[in-house]
Amino acid sequence: MKILVLNGPNLGRLDLRDSKIYGNLNFAQLTEFIKSAAKGVGLEAEVRQSDSELELIQWLHEAADAKTPVIFNPAAFTHYSYAIRDAAAMLTAPLIEVHLSNPLAREEFRHTSVISGVAHGTIGGFGPDSYRLAILAMKELL
Numbered sequence: 305m306k307i308l309v310l311n312g313p314n315l316g317r318l319d320l321r322d323s324k325i326y327g328n329l330n331f332a333q334l335t336e337f338i339k340s341a342a343k344g345v346g347l348e349a350e351v352r353q354s355d356s357e358l359e360l361i362q363w364l365h366e367a368a369d370a371k372t373p374v375i376f377n378p379a380a381f382t383h384y385s386y387a388i389r390d391a392a393a394m395l396t397a398p399l400i401e402v403h404l405s406n407p408l409a410r411e412e413f414r415h416t417s418v419i420s421g422v423a424h425g426t427i428g429g430f431g432p433d434s435y436r437l438a439i440l441a442m443k444e445l446l
């Protein structure tokens with residue numbers, strides 16, 4: 305079964321971000337890690353990243369139409385994009401929100417997620433393992 309793993313702005317440049325917060329994998333390595341974690345539990349992960357709110361919304365619409373389960377790291381859009389929340393609310397298969405870091409242990413503006421309320425659940429704070437744990441949770445849900 306196919307799942308979509310969507311990633312929001314600046315995650316394509318993980319190698320240039322603070323490794324103490326986001327870990328040591330670049331985005332290509334993170335993609336491989338996600339694909340292999342999914343394969344390990346019999347799922348096929350398609351991993352995408354965009355800095356564009358429009359593109360992320362279009363991908364959510366595509367997932368809704370195809371009834372594809374979604375694991376989503378909306379990155380900074382997590383904290384303020386009502387348009388992404390509304391698109392996520394229209395999904396027709398489970399949605400799991402993920403974060404590499406634990407946003408609740410960081411700056412106050414990161415303490416709000418406008419996405420969590422329309423997600424089945426949220427996993428954050430485990431670095432790349434957040435995605436692996438989300439894949440295990442998704443496998444259980446499916």
Ligand code: DQA
Pocket residue numbers: 313314315377378379380381382402403404405406407414
């Ligand atoms: C993030 C946390 C967000 O607050 C931040 O804007 C990101 C990444 C994470 O994976 O920890 O870009 O979603």
